[in-house]
Amino acid sequence: MQHEDPRNGESAHRSSKKPKLSSKFITESDTRDEFSHHQPRVARINNGSFGSCPGSVLTAQRHWQLQFLCQPDAFYFNTLRDGITASRKIIKDLINADHVDEVSLVDNATTAAAIVLQRIGLSFAEGKFQKNDTVLMLHCAFQAVKKSIQAYVTRAGGSVIEVRLPFPVNSEEEIISEFKKSIEEGKSNGRKIRLAIIDHITSMPSVVIPVKELVRICRAEGIEQVFVDAAHAIGSVKVDVKEVGADFYVSNLHKWFFCPPSVAFLYCKNSTSSSDLHHPVVSHEYGNGLPIESSWIGTRDYSSQLVVPSVLDFVNRFEGGIDGIMKRNHDEVVKMGKMLAESWGTNLGTPPEMSAAMIMVGLPSRLCLNSEEDAVTLRSHLRDHYGVEVPIFHQVSKDGEEEVRDKDGFITGYVRISHQVYNKLEDYEKLRDAINQLVEDGKTCKMLYTE
């Protein structure tokens, strides 16, 4: 007998008395079972950082691992390559790519960034690019990507433009406007912009970026190549690589697509601009194309790349499949975000339409969160003393910008809450109450250092 969870958005007119032979969709109790390995005492509202993986997919993964251990040579010669190809085909269909050759599987977005940027570095080294040719990125790009740019672009003589995006943000127009300004600045000194790196969903603070529009602007402005870092995208927003139109597009499958750690796809639009892309860990497959190179980078456990078919089975047990999951996650996280903002007297960092399955919620100014260290300390305190896992962002105030206030002062800290199928109302209530308790006790972040 299927238990109707009102949070799943099922419309009121569905009769709960309708006779069913078997449950068509996964039940709430099945879902709990699938995630029963999660630490029960923790309000796990940070799916964004490390993702999650259901028990049935983990079982499938064990099966693959055991096959390898049982007879690794036979596995290598007869099974592995076909398994990876099967996963790539599924992903190709999910993301609306033209050809499976455009889809490579790598460990994570961090690896994909290294692949794309290493090629940029080589172009500088081999004289294809001139000194001071430019790479453009968002100011809030993921730290690993920023370092990768330093390692491969700056080191090779390239220059970098950072686009400062406003936060909190009120509309897509604000982002588009800043982006256009930065391109102008970039081109002003006669520099050529060789690559633009654009997040589809930024990490901290988390905002859904209007990538399609920004890619279109890049093309209009003559930017050679565009790389979309969509680490959070698949399973949290719609991913249509032809519609987005970028040259390169990467997303992690272990974040919002229920794969075990770790697997990501790197899409490369099939054209001459994406040839000569190599995996930095060179194996005997070197020169056979990035998908083949990436499918063998030495002896390793490739099982997380092989379970994509099992993951598809899993998501299709939910009403609406992955689309249904995405919609419900979005609706819930917005609802929970509003609940928290209301309880704390604060704000949301973005309007609902600029968030996916994560949203930034302002923390009460009375916590006096004034530094990155404060954010880390508060996060640890919430984990250790309240059993709440949530990442915290320190908002650096910018000169001349109007800052957001609550009734006591400026809002300088935000939590990034996530919603995934295993989350419950109590998780967010736990966070709500924890923060309210700290405020009630008159605690500031500085006071937490010694606790």
Place this chain on the structure above:
Amino acid sequence: MSLNHLFSHFSLKVEAFFFFCCSPRSYHRFSSYMASSLHNTPSAAVNGTSVADAKSRLPKRPRLLADPTPPLFTPSDILSEFSHHDPTVARINNGSFGSCPSSVISAQHDLQLQWLQQPDDFYFNQLQPKILQSRTIIKDLINADHVDEVSIVDNATTAAAIVLQQIAWGFAEGKFKHGDAAVMLHYAYGSVKKSVEAYVTRAGGYVIEVPLPFPVNSADEIIHEFRQALQRGKQNGRRVRLAVIDHVTSMPTVVIPVKELVSICREEGVDQVFVDAAHGIGCVDVDMKQIGADFYTSNLHKWYFCPPSVAFLYCKRSINNSDLHHPVVSHEYGNGLAIESGWIGTRDYSAQLVVPKALEFINRFEGGIDGIKKRNHECVVEMGKMLVEAWGTHLGCPPEMCSSMVMVGLPACLGISSDRDALNLRTCIREKFGVEVPIYYRSPKDGEDGGVTGYARISCQVYNKVEDYHKFSDAVNQLVHNAFTCASLPN
């Protein structure tokens, strides 16, 4: 299905394998073979006990009350530890993908579960201390000076990319001149050769391959060829920026006199020496200070009982090599290779964290890893000799130049005349005879005719039994008896 279900499901399968492979005949042969190996090792000593005590030790040592030392493995323990291996296969190819006992796999599962339970907590509080613990154990095992010299990476292939990318920067940034040389062995591993092409040749370096004789008769033959290659490297005012030397080549497998070759490199002014010891740890003696290389890498999942996959890259502390980076750049960039390698984005790092458990496993063998190495070596030489006698062929190298693997000549009448033949024959032997063994094609030199052109690389690891090699011997004899030739195999 909850995770608890899947774990019990896994152990049921283990039980099934165990009972399957424990037929009376195979158990008897295995247990008597392993019993003699385990308990009659002349120089065995464990935990400081004397040789005499070790000799007289019974299989089931009575445990004293406060005895912290776990008992030595019995033959049936070992069967159980490897009961997940396909029992229908004579698995005499430990060299390719290694092997991992179930107690280490179980420890790995525990760590994977810890991550899945609360990944943030694991990331902030557990991961780095555990990686450091593994690095510290490795540092002691390999006689490195400082734990900073030890980085953990996925495999030797990754380590090669790290060392070679640094060379590429040397060319790109003008530290090296176009045409400066890198030297490697002709029998260097295929991936390493490609890596040299990707990072050295492409950047403008000149690559010299050292031809090695095979079959080989003495270390001197190798040393001689190496010296000559270095001379070629230094011609026309070139500097030799890097020498890549295998400690144990893969195909064909030979133990290379690395210590001597490193010394020659120093004499001849080679900038840096990188020893690719993919097969090193657990297979040959691995002493960083004795060998003296700048870089040394070895896989722990091949001969050190770790799960796939984990390797260490040792980098001698010196200003000459302070600019090494992991090619997958994370927020740790610039904090030193060991720290960079400790976080290259979200991944399963569990294989890197079970090194303590692998050490524990190894120390339940008489003589620890030294005892295992010695017995594996003796076993593989004995089995190699048995095979060449059965087939009328020869070994690819003298016993002192092989480790836990040896090349065994295949009867010439099999007609192996290409790499493709070797691969097809390997497949045929796997599918028709249930034997897993890699085969190497050696093209005949001028004037040679009708000689041995194919060699099998047999391995010996603690789970192997005499029966495995008899199965192989019988398979080849059968093929010869049937007048089989590789020409008859479908392409």
